Amino acid sequence: MPRDRPWGVLLAAGANTHQESYGPGFAADPRCRVAGVTDEPGVDARRAALNRRLAEEMKVPLLPDFDDALRRPDVDLVSICAEHERQARIAVRCARAGKHLYMDKPLAGSLAGADSIVDAVRMNGLRGQMFSQINLPYAQRAKRMVESGQLGKIRAIHCDLMFAKGWPGTAALGQPRKESYPPAQFLVPDAKRELFNIAVYSVALIRWLMRREVLSVRAVTANYFFQEHQRRGMEDFGLMALTLEDGVTATITAGRIGWMSHFGSGPNLTRLYGDKGSVLIDAFRPRAEVASGMLDWKRPPRDPEDPMGFWRGTQVRAGITPRPEWLTLETPVRSDQSLFIDCLESGQEPEVSVFDGAKAVEVLFAAYRSAATGEVVSLPLPR
Amino acid sequence: MPITPTYLESLHRAMAAAGIERRIGTPVALRAYFQLTADHGLLLGVLAEAAPLAGRGFSSPPLRVYAQGAERDGYLTALVEFAGGQTAVLTAEACRTEEPQLLILLIGNQGALQYQDTPGRVALAGGDPVWRAAIRESLESGRPAMVKHAA
Structure with missing residues (x-):
């Protein structure tokens, strides 16, 4: 009605x-x-x-x-x-x-x-929905591949998602990061826990594509790029290896790797391996590659309120546009916000509900526990 | 008589000669996908060859490896940690309809390098025995395994 x-x-x-x-x-x-x-x-x-x-x-x-x-x-x-x-x-x-x-x-x-x-x-x-990337063309392509049956039974899925933002090259290198558990703080003006912040998209995507729960997690966190993250005790990079129900395995790499490290917004690869076939989905393909003297792109100036360029408004105020060298022509059919309104109008449960969001938080906390202990962590976590 | 380098060894040498650090800074992480052979029996060897090459690229000895997958079903992945804090995720899958190919994403502390190739039939060395043993141990135990005395 x-x-x-x-x-x-x-x-x-x-x-x-x-x-x-x-x-x-x-x-x-x-x-x-x-x-x-x-x-x-x-x-x-x-x-x-x-x-x-x-x-x-x-x-x-x-x-x-x-x-x-x-x-x-x-x-x-x-x-x-x-x-x-x-x-x-x-x-x-x-x-x-x-x-x-x-x-x-x-x-x-x-x-x-x-x-x-x-x-x-x-x-x-x-109804409750958590923001995710399932409306983006790469995720929709992965969903179509899984549902088409072309790949057969999916045995493994790999997600590599990194954000090309921030001013890198300042972290002290040379030794493994010492992780602590449980993580207590996730966001300050100049740093975020990037495994938490970025891998959540991949965890949500994997559960959405596979419709299976995560049973165990092995993870490593690292500080490779930013002294700001290091100073705050927050990782800027992380790896996860997951085991899901029915023997499906998955890996995730996630991190913030710095302005200029990618011609798009950062590497975004999804690899699906099934018993009948496999596919690599690059979120930046298909693309047109442009080289032209008319193009010029500079990193945004450091904003003292948002030195890492976390937020859209900072880039808008600085007049920053997406890098011009690659043209990807696909756009989301609907915004994530409109998908939620669709659910409210239809009475359907969101595809990434708050329940799914809570499951993702649990997987991420298991990852921090694994990174802190060096061991494989089984889910569900004790409450 | 000189030993002909394998495809992965040649690739490693070419990247080193190209002056990667002048372009992406200090290498810190590697993500690689290998579909280099149709023989699932060679997949563990691909990982055991790639992992020590990654360590040489990082100039860091190995620490431990966590491996997942099923050789018989044609897919293996190793999550590798090095003593200097560097990391690598290496995936080897059996080629089926696809031609041999690989994708490497090498992350430096100031940039990134992405390399893709369809090299055709390639020679594989079988990998370092210490790495083979560590990857096998992790696959069988379901836990991370220390990599001892690796080359």
């Missing part, structure tokens, strides 16, 4: 988060109306200013009273992009207020937090 009003979207946390992409993504869907930007009470002055900045940029109200914002009848869902340590607390409050959840990735900064989000969504009869 057609709705008599648009889906009201509340944005929890603003600029210098992925809300800079998700908020406009919802606003671009004609079925949605963004009600405003809000956050928990008591956020620090920096976060408050960044929330105000996104509200101003999107020309939507800043709603400083979180509970008032959640009581609004014109709000149906909340897009939550807070620091990972705050995600679960905010999400549970939103779910208790009867709001559907659109969650940044990874879902939460702890196993208990991730579990609490899943429970809150289920107990309140809501």
Whole structure:
């Protein structure tokens, strides 16, 4: 039945988060109306200013009273992009207020937090989706290959996903990183835990493609590129080897490897090996390769608020466009935000739900435990 | 009489001669996919040949290896750690309808190199016996194995 009003979207946390992409993504869907930007009470002055900045940029109200914002009848869902340590607390409050959840990735900064989000969504009869890359052309191609049966039974899947951002060459090299478990902090203005931040896409993709649970994880974390990450005790690179149900094996490499390390946004390879065939999917193929004196691309200047270039807004303000040497002509058919609205309208469970997000968090925590101990870690992890 | 280098040895020498470090900085990580033989019995040898070459490229002795896969089903992967902190993920798969090919992604601390080739039929050396033993041990135990006294 057609709705008599648009889906009201509340944005929890603003600029210098992925809300800079998700908020406009919802606003671009004609079925949605963004009600405003809000956050928990008591956020620090920096976060408050960044929330105000996104509200101003999107020309939507800043709603400083979180509970008032959640009581609004014109709000149906909340897009939550807070620091990972705050995600679960905010999400549970939103779910208790009867709001559907659109969650940044990874879902939460702890196993208990991730579990609490899943429970809150289920107990309140809501839908919850975690942002992923399954709408991107490379993921859709992989899905078609798996479902076509051309490759037969898939025995192994490999995902290599790296982001070509940041100013590399400053990390001290020469010895293995010493990992600690459990990880406690995931994001500061100049560093992120990149296995957590990037491998989550691959974990979600593997579970989505294979429809199997991860049974064990072996992982290694490293500091190869950035002194900022090293100083904060956060890895900038990581490897994972997974065993899934039915004997399927998988590997993941993930990291932030620096501006200029790739002509696209970073290496993105998916290898599927089946008992009848195999395929390598490069997210940057097919592509046109352009060499021209008309092209010029420079790294963005260091922004003191976002020195690694984590956030879309930093690049927009610096006038940075994608590198011009490669032209990939495929674009996502639908945004991830629109896929969530599709689910709300159809009543279907999202393809990467908060349950899937919680599973991904568990796999990532197993990876940190493995990296800390040097051993293979079995799932589920003890609670 | 000089021994003819294998395809992987030749590739390693060519990359070293090309001055990789001047282009990508210090090599820190390697991701490689090898489909060089249709014989699944040679896959472990491909990994055992590639892993010590990676160590030479990193100028670092090996630490341990974790291997997965099934030789009889035509696929093996090794996650390799080196003493200097470098890492490699090496995958060897049996060629079926595809012609022999490989893809190498070498990550330096200031850049990256991607190399793809379809070399046709290639000679394989069978790999370093110490590496073969370590990879075999990991496959059989399901746990990481230390690589001892590797060449």
